[in-house]
Amino acid sequence: xxxxxxxxxxxxxxxxxxxxxxxxxxxxxxxxxxxxxxxxxxxxxxxxxxxxxxxxxxxxxxxxxxxxxxxxxxxxxxxxxxxxxxxxxxxxxxxxxxxxxxxxxxxxxxxxxxxxxxxxxxxxxxxxxxxxxxxxxxxxxxxxxxxxxxxxxxxxxxxxxxxxxxxxxxxxxxxxxxxxxxxxxxxxxxxxxxxxxxxxxxxxxxxxxxxxxxxxxxxxxxxxxxxxxxxxxxxxxxxxxxxxxxxxxxxxxxxxxxxxxxxxxxxxxxxxxxxxxxxxxxxxxxxxxxxxxxxxxxxxxxxxxxxxxxxxxxxxxxxxxxxxxxxxxxxxxxxxxxxxxxxxxxxxxxxxxxxxxxxxxxxxxxxxxxxxxxxxxxxxxxxxxxxxxxxxxxxxxxxxxxxxxxxxxxxxxxxxxxxxxxxxxxxxxxxxxxxxxxxxxxxxxxxxxxxxxxxxxxxxxxxxxxxxxxxxxxxxxxxxxxxxxxxxxxxxxxxxxxxxxxxxxxxxxxxxxxxxxxxxxxxxxxxxxxxxxxxxxxxxxxxxxxxxxxxxxxxxxxxxxxxxxxxxxxxxxxxxxxxxxxxxxxxxxxxxxxxxxxxxxxxxxxxxxxxxxxxxxxxxxxxxxxxxxxxxxxxxxxxxxx
Numbered sequence: 322x323x324x325x326x327x328x329x330x331x332x333x334x335x336x337x338x339x340x341x342x343x344x345x346x347x348x349x350x351x352x353x354x355x356x357x358x359x360x361x362x363x364x365x366x367x368x369x370x371x372x373x374x375x376x377x378x379x380x381x382x383x384x385x386x387x388x389x390x391x392x393x394x395x396x397x398x399x400x401x402x403x404x405x406x407x408x409x410x411x412x413x414x415x416x417x418x419x420x421x422x423x424x425x426x427x428x429x430x431x432x433x434x435x436x437x438x439x440x441x442x443x444x445x446x447x448x449x450x451x452x453x454x455x456x457x458x459x460x461x462x463x464x465x466x467x468x469x470x471x472x473x474x475x476x477x478x479x480x481x482x483x484x485x486x487x488x489x490x491x492x493x494x495x496x497x498x499x500x501x502x503x504x505x506x507x508x509x510x511x512x513x514x515x516x517x518x519x520x521x522x523x524x525x526x527x528x529x530x531x532x533x534x535x536x537x538x539x540x541x542x543x544x545x546x547x548x549x550x551x552x553x554x555x556x557x558x559x560x561x562x563x564x565x566x567x568x569x570x571x572x573x574x575x576x577x578x579x580x581x582x583x584x585x586x587x588x589x590x591x592x593x594x595x596x597x598x599x600x601x602x603x604x605x606x607x608x609x610x611x612x613x614x615x616x617x618x619x620x621x622x623x624x625x626x627x628x629x630x631x632x633x634x635x636x637x638x639x640x641x642x643x644x645x646x647x648x649x650x651x652x653x654x655x656x657x658x659x660x661x662x663x664x665x666x667x668x669x670x671x672x673x674x675x676x677x678x679x680x681x682x683x684x685x686x687x688x689x690x691x692x693x694x695x696x697x698x699x700x701x702x703x704x705x706x707x708x709x710x711x712x713x714x715x716x717x718x719x720x721x722x723x724x725x726x727x728x729x730x731x732x733x734x735x736x737x738x739x740x741x742x743x744x745x746x747x748x749x750x751x752x753x754x755x756x757x758x759x760x761x762x763x764x765x766x767x768x769x770x771x772x773x774x775x776x777x778x779x780x781x782x783x784x785x786x787x788x789x790x791x792x793x794x795x796x797x798x799x800x801x802x803x804x805x806x807x808x809x810x811x812x813x814x815x816x817x818x819x820x821x822x823x824x825x826x827x828x829x830x831x832x833x834x835x836x837x838x839x840x841x842x843x844x845x846x847x848x849x850x851x852x853x854x855x856x857x858x859x860x861x862x863x864x865x866x867x868x869x870x871x872x873x874x875x876x877x878x879x880x881x882x883x884x885x886x887x888x889x890x891x892x893x894x895x896x897x898x899x900x901x902x903x904x905x906x907x908x909x910x911x912x913x914x915x916x917x918x919x920x921x922x923x924x925x926x927x928x929x930x931x932x933x934x935x936x937x938x939x940x941x942x943x944x945x946x947x948x949x950x951x952x953x954x955x956x957x958x959x960x961x962x963x
Contacts, residue, residue: 348557349564355414356520356568357422360512361439362431362452364398364407367509372409374513374530378522380582380759383570384413387874389421389947390755394612394695401463406438417574419874419881421756423949429512431455431486434464445478450515452508454487482561486511493551497544507548514552521567524553575759583760585724585753586616589683592731593617594627597653599732600739600771603628605652607644609637612695613751614657614685637665641682645669648678649816651775651806653735657683660702661691667710670744672818674714674842677793677802679738679745681731682706682716686750688945697945698751700870701921706746707899707928713839715846717741718898720748722873725760727753730896732769739773741849742801748898750920752871752947776803776812781824790814792826800845847900854902858891860884864961865912867937869895869925871947872918878950879957888961898925901932909935916940916960918953 358375360368369390379386389410398405412422427448430436432455443449456469470476471483490508491501510531517524528546535542556562583591597604608618610633622631630652634640641656648654658666663684673680686702688694706718717737721730727749738745779788780803792814793802805812814826822829823837856865857880868876873894880892893908895901909915909929915937917926923939930937940956942948 348562350521350567351564352567352569354416354568355412355418356427356566357410357412357425358427358429358516358520359408359410359425359439359442360429360431360509361406361408361435362429362509363400363434364393364395364405365400366407366431367506368392368407368409368431371509371513372411374527375516375522376411376757377530377582378517378524378526379411379413380580381526382523383572384568385416385418385571385574386411386413386582386758387418387421388412388755388757389752391946392696401432401434401460403434403438403464406434408435408439413568415569415571415574417571419878420947420950423951427516429516431508431512433461433466433470436470437464437466440470440476440479443479446480448480448482449476450482450484450512452486452512453483454485484515484555484561489551489555490548493548494544497540497547499540499544504544507545510545510548511552511555514549514554515556515562516552517549518553518556519562519565521565524549576761578761580759580761582757583725583728584616584755584757585721585727585749586613586685586755587620588725588760589721589727589731589747589749589754590617590620592728593621593653593655593681593735594624594629595728595768596732596735596771597628599768600653600735600773602651602653602773603630604655605629605644605647606631606655606657607634607640607642607647608632608655608657609634609640609662611637611659611662613687613754614659614662614683616754617657617683617685637662638669641666641669641680645673645676645678645680648673648680649676649807651804653681653739654679655681655683657685659685659687659695660689660693660705663702663705663709670716671710671712671714673744674710674716675818675821676816677742677842678804679735679742681734681738681745681747683731683747683749685754686748688751688943694945696751698871698947699920699943699945700748700750700872701924701943702748703869703898703921703924704927706748713843715843716744716746716899717846717849718746718748720870720896720898721753722870722894722896724753724756724758728760728763732771733896736769736771737849739771740801741799741845742804743845746899748870750871773804776805776809778811791824793821793824795841800841800848849897849900851897851900851902853904854893854895854908856891856893856908860889862889862891863912864889864914864916864957865891865893865909866916866918866957867893867895867909867925867929868918869898872920875948875950875953876918879948879953882950882954883957883961888958890957890961895925898928906933909933909937914938914960914963916957918942918948918956920947 392407410421429450431452486508490511491504494504531545644654644656688697688699719734721727734745734747781791790812918940926937926939
């Protein structure tokens with residue numbers, strides 16, 4: 322997002338963005354450059370499905386987009402309550418955008434709880450489509466409305482569209498052999514049809530999706546399609562919606578290529594499959610289901626045709642234990658989890674450090690501590706990834722910055738793990754995992770060659786001339802030890818958690834050997850080749866904003882705002898958090914001020930201060946939601962002026 326959007330109501334008189342055209346006998350059509358829509362209702366109202374379908378059609382239309390699903394942790398939260406509200410926000414535009422948007426232009430509220438939970442986020446003049454059927458006295462009292470907000474004047478600052486969604490849906494489906502309760506379930510499709518008309522979204526894909534989803538229940542499929550069409554027709558014929566809106570495809574926002582809409586977890590899954598193919602290794606996932614990482618297990622389980630094996634273990638410890646065993650056996654091994662699971666896996670991660678085997682630990686971060694906020698986002702596992710093991714057990718850390726970037730980050734994590742024979746942390750988070758954006762499908766020639774050479778025979782000659790295999794004899798460039806497949810004749814060697822002797826791999830308690838092995842493992846991680854940090858600084862600014870992970874979108878949007886307002890500010894974003902890029906210290910030294918926004922209490926800032934002795938300023942948020950661009954812009958402006 323590049324600036325605060327006025328609502329469609331506020332844009333009525335605009336001529337640059339609001340290009341109007343009217344044909345005889347048709348409604349006005351107004352052109353906008355971008356729109357932010359939020360669907361909100363009970364967790365059983367299908368808001369995530371509705372948002373997903375609107376997003377898919379928007380992606381196929383060619384808009385740039387960014388999404389923010391937001392839902393309770395409970396499978397079915399209490400109906401009609403504020404904690405039970407589920408929402409899906411979509412920002413789409415005819416140009417390059419970066420975030421799901423700060424404030425919705427349009428809110429679809431399926432009940433009083435949805436209205437009350439979300440109305441505070443709307444700018445004045447925004448449009449609100451309200452399902453009036455749900456505004457009963459009991460439902461309103463449940464969320465603290467003493468009088469109806471639709472009648473008491475409290476919503477006078479907004480453009481309200483009262484629509485009896487439930488009644489209209491039931492009426493549209495009266496020819497179907499459905500109970501009233503069954504018919505009411507399709508009201509989300511009615512709402513989707515209405516919004517699809519309102520913003521000229523394609524419809525064929527949604528109808529095709531419904532036929533596929535309910536292929537075994539053709540009557541239900543037909544009913545949902547009928548509700549969807551009824552919503553479209555209602556928008557076309559009702560007098561309450563006098564204007565519809567067009568948002569043109571983002572023709573100049575993307576480099577040439579084939580694109581698809583993709584979520585972070587799906588992109589990460591595809592990245593892991595691509596890495597296994599590029600490495601010519603089978604992919605093995607040992608995992609235990611945990612929100613928000615479970616989608617990766619679900620997705621990878623569908624791809625046995627690519628040599629993927631998935632193991633749903635009985636607990637987190639078994640999941641990573643199986644994955645480490647697969648790594649020993651010659652697979653590209655992965656374990657997926659979220660913060661609480663990382664704590665349980667820590668001993669086995671330490672074992673992987675000691676065994677020096679490639680293993681990807683994918684941590685989809687969520688709000689903590691303990692169970693915390695399972696469906697909300699946070700990036701507070703950085704220090705756990707860096708130091709959350711006993712002893713000196715260094716592990717490289719890689720972090721994607723957008724949902725689509727999860728694909729490339731998975732390839733990069735695999736490159737490091739395979740090249741340097743080490744476990745690697747891949748730190749995504751709930752915002753990236755569940756959010757989505759357009760992704761350009763890469764050509765095969767663009768993917769890195771990740772093939773490895775397994776040990777084939779003896780690699781060391783003893784003083785007496787005997788040729789033997791030393792499992793801890795290292796590559797002089799990478800310090801990686803050889804990877805020997807179990808069962809290969811002559812390559813038998815001892816493994817286990819007790820300290821190894823350099824070279825031979827035998828158990829050793831010698832103080833000097835332990836000191837050497839600890840320092841060698843650290844030197845291996847420190848020596849990993851990573852690209853230099855790129856800095857976006859067109860005006861030789863004095864203030865640098867430094868970020869990592871999913872803060873990329875909000876930070877970049879905030880920087881764009883400030884530069885349009887005439888401010889000078891530089892931006893850099895870290896993908897590699899251990900080791901840091903070699904030029905990071907030089908970059909930091911060029912600026913008078915360094916500001917680090919994080920969705921934690923300052924974990925990267927702590928590392929930067931400790932390593933580079935830079936007085937980095939933290940700007941922190943831990944409310945389970947991503948930063949807003951306007952909020953960050955204000956904080957960065959204060960830093961520039963301070």
